[in-house]
Amino acid sequence: MAEGTSGPRKRADARRNEQNLLEAAAAAFRAAGVDAPVRDIATRAGVGVGTIYRHFPTRADLIVAVYRHQVEACAEAGPALLAGSDSAHAALRRWIDLFADFLITKHGLAGALRSDDDAFRSLHAYFLDRLVPVCDRLLAAAAAAGEIRADIPALTLMHGVGNLCIGADQDPRYDARRLVGLLLAGLRVPEPPEQTRAY
Amino acid sequence: MAEGTSGPRKRADARRNEQNLLEAAAAAFRAAGVDAPVRDIATRAGVGVGTIYRHFPTRADLIVAVYRHQVEACAEAGPALLAGSDSAHAALRRWIDLFADFLITKHGLAGALRSDDDAFRSLHAYFLDRLVPVCDRLLAAAAAAGEIRADIPALTLMHGVGNLCIGADQDPRYDARRLVGLLLAGLRVPEPPEQTRAY
């Protein structure tokens, strides 16, 4: 995974191709979303399709590689926001906005995160592993400060925000950020009496 | 569209096949979601694929035909709930629960509703045409009663609820109904000061 993991150094052409592939994939994702056809990416990179699969066995691997920096940045922004904000809730809100912005600007990424396709399972896992703990800390801090309810798991919230971001770049009438704000607002109030849960 | 629209009556075998197709599609959708392969549906119905396309030119047409009754029922429940509930907000809440339940129990329907695939455009249009006005009335009534904010368009809310329902049947840890409830709760409070909107 990480660059420096022991093992014999890869051949020069392999390293070059991997780099080309990352750039080509980033461009293809920008142009056609994270579902861009494998052949398109291969052509952009000037390699055969086999080379893609050798370097990135699943599409998830490729997507993770392309967006790893941004996911890491998002993860690191959590504690920083918590330290630098007036309230934990404000930090949470800003962090969620960061996360939502990231998803909204990556065509189809939010959808891929929700796909039940096996090829996307590890993408899902990576996002969750990396970001849920961060979200959890923000949530816990805000709950401890009495600013929000304490009964929503970070995983649930992130799923929800991710879902709200699906298709946000396709319909100008759909304001995902607004809905995310609404969801966060819903977090502030105690759950209303459950008149409707018992059908 | 409607059964009774003039024109010469269809041939008996055509009517029979259409009926078989509807039942086969319903079964296939239950078993494999609304993305069930065309050939599967054709086989279940004992017809060739050409016959599907003759009766239902796009997948959206087939889905709409299969679920029309339930969508209509949902649409009709709106005014009924408004008349029979203590408050407009309670009616809204119940109606949204109805809508969410419908989506959650139909594998992949929520996702299809969000797809940018051309084949699903008319599905999207049908749902919106039929349900947005209903939602709008509930929203307007609740807003008029001062129970919720008045600045969220029905279209936006329905998109949001639909999105939250995506994948709800795939991950037991994901509680879509809970999040929908949170969204509704967010509707009750005035929008918090926008500290984060101006980055």
Add this chain to the structure above:
DNA sequence: TTCACAAACGGAACACTGTTCCGTATCGTC
């Protein structure tokens, strides 16, 4: 009852996906 023709059917064929596999080319080393 038979006939003729419009209506409808079936499924082969095509286009476009992802994925695998192996003969060939290239790199790094001795």
Add this chain to the structure above:
DNA sequence: GACGATACGGAACAGTGTTCCGTTTGTGAA
């Protein structure tokens, strides 16, 4: 320069949706 390991390319396969047209079937008229 030669050799072995590494990596490459793209043909081939499998699974989708969709179209098209030769064949079959239903129906109304003779």
